[in-house]
């Protein structure tokens with residue numbers, strides 16, 4: 001039963017294993033506003049995520065297929081898995097979104113796998129703050145291991161991918177110059193590389209190129225991302241991929257980096273919430289006087305901005 005419920009009832013039901021309630025709870029988070037805030041507050045104190053695994057890469061690289069194959073493999077080691085598929089909102093990807101849903105539905109009947117798509121529609125800033133809440137909600141409701149599929153193209157997507165404990169960057173053979181990965185910032189966020197579609201020519205070359213890139217750019221003390229060839233469609237290499245993901249998780253724990261990463265993630269989250277709140281308040285400002293002063297050249301843009309910032313002072317009302 002999913003009649004209108006208040007956030008508290010919804011959270012209680014979702015924590016008790018009511019999947020429809022969890023779905024509604026995630027929708028509430030996604031919509032944001034005061035109900036989203038209320039849910040996020042209730043979830044905050046709940047069970048924390050144990051392992052957040054980001055799967056990122058270009059559209060069509062095979063992220064969803066690989067996610068599906070990984071879930072199947074992970075299920076023999078883990079009691080429950082949450083999946084957050086962050087869909088690009090561009091009209092070009094309408095088909096891909098549908099495709100994702102169908103592939104991921106292989107697991108829809110598995111009660112211990114919870115798959116959720118989240119759209120980036122319109123408000124990217126909103127998504128950046130909704131994703132951590134959604135991950136916490138999945139963990140609090142019995143899915144402490146969470147796979148997050150994102151398209152590693154935009155800044156926000158890379159940020160979300162980088163917010164995982166372990167980030168898998170999916171590339172393909174013939175994807176050619178690894179310099180592109182470096183440019184996209186993917187080299188810094190990769191903890192594991194999957195060279196997917198290894199059934200196609202050029203897989204060994206792609207692996208060699210990536211290894212060479214790592215030789216050049218990696219600090220010796222750093223975790224060296226394993227480069228794992230996979231064929232997501234046949235699950236070839238998926239066992240090794242899961243092994244590398246677990247190795248990385250263990251490495252973080254053994255080197256006391258897990259807590260540090262999570263702390264950094266939380267502080268980043270604070271920054272982005274702060275920035276979006278400030279942006280809201282800046283948007284709502286009465287700028288007429290400062291603009292007039294600027295137009296008549298009484299003040300320069302810096303002074304105009306400083307005058308406006310004073311409006312945000314102690315007396316200013318919150319957004």
Ligand SMILES: Nc1nc2c(ncn2[C@@H]2O[C@H](COP(=O)(O)OP(=O)(O)O)[C@@H](O)[C@H]2O)c(=O)[nH]1
Nearest residue numbers: 059060061062063064065196197230231232233
């Ligand atoms: N040949 C081959 N095709 C694959 C492999 N993995 C995925 N695909 C295909 O690549 C296409 C895109 O896959 P999808 O998982 O939707 O990619 P995503 O956009 O990164 O999520 C689909 O047609 C898949 O069947 C693979 O390992 N080998």
Ligand SMILES: [Mg+2]
Nearest residue numbers: 063064100149
């Ligand atoms: Mg996909």
